[in-house]
Amino acid sequence: MAVIGLDLGGTKLASAIFQPDGNTINKVTLSLEKRGGDEASRMITASIADQYRYADERGMQIEAIGCCIPGIVYSGTGRVWAPNISGWEDYPLLDRIREEIHNRNIGIALDNDRACCIMGEVWQGTARGCRNAVFLAVGTGIGAGIMIDGRILRGISDIAGAIGWLALDQPYQEKYAPFGCFEYNASGDGLARIAREYIRNDTGYSGMLSNLRPEEINAHCIIDAFRKNDPIAIAVMKNAVTYWGMAIANLVSLFNPEKIVMGGGVFGPAVLFLDQILSEARKWAQPISIQQMKLEVSTLEGDAGLIGAGFLAMTNKHRKYQ
Secondary structure, eight states: OEEEEEEEOSSEEEEEEEOTTOOEEEEEEEEOTTOOHHHHHHHHHHHHHHHHHHHHHTTOOEEEEEEEESSEEETTTTEEEOTTSTTOSSBOHHHHHHHHOOOTTSEEEEEEHHHHHHHHHHHHSTTTTOSSEEEEEESSSEEEEEEETTEEOOOTTSOTTOGGGOOOSSSOOGGGTTTOHHHHHHSHHHHHHHHHHHHHHOTTOOSGGGGSOGGGOOHHHHHHHHHTTOHHHHHHHHHHHHHHHHHHHHHHHHHOOSEEEEESTTTTGGGGGHHHHHHHHHHHSOHHHHHHOEEEEOSSTTOHHHHHHHHHHHHTTTOSOO
């Protein structure tokens, strides 16, 4: 028995075959190349077909498909909202996959990237065996997969975990509207936004980041500049550490998790800030809960969502529909 897992991001699509023990076979990553609408769904179904062919050639039977989506999956309909994929404001992805998969009895399950990441960590990652854990994804945006008592927290319309909108500053500013306060300041794109603001406001700055065009500034070059004692990079990362610490404190105080796992495109390189983040969190969090929580960085090398999609398929293999 085997299943297919797929992880759709804002820029790429990863797919793989998973065996019941979690072993991953034939991982393939493709560039999304700004595809949207039906083009993006056809890319998904083509990847499924390729994985089916691979499995057939090796005598493996595919029993289910799981797909990780960067946004909101409406569990009642299989429709999705993915802000970084054009035309996916209310897109019937489950129907589109069904139209291309002729085996009507195969289980197909969709879930958001936040949920898939925490499922991946609990199945094969640093949260293995946990029943109360949070995956804090810091990449282009920010989100949290939250597992409480062994179940994914979803909310009334499957939006729980959209913590980019955590209110961590005052007064409110209109610039927070598209992303939320937390994401504006401390996502990967947020680090670049704050760096550009600091550079505009410091007319005497001549450090490493001043040699880059504004659109070239990103989280990775900021962290590199931090390592070389660039003053703007130091200020940007100090700001981010404060926001990350406050957010973790709020998650700890609300949910009393045994573990919070930090992942996404910014972590790794930002792993060097982990002790500072925990120190900041301890200032704000419920004092007993923070002592019970372990803060760690994902060890799944960016594959938490893909592995979670595999787990999603494993746990839905007997269900005809999502």
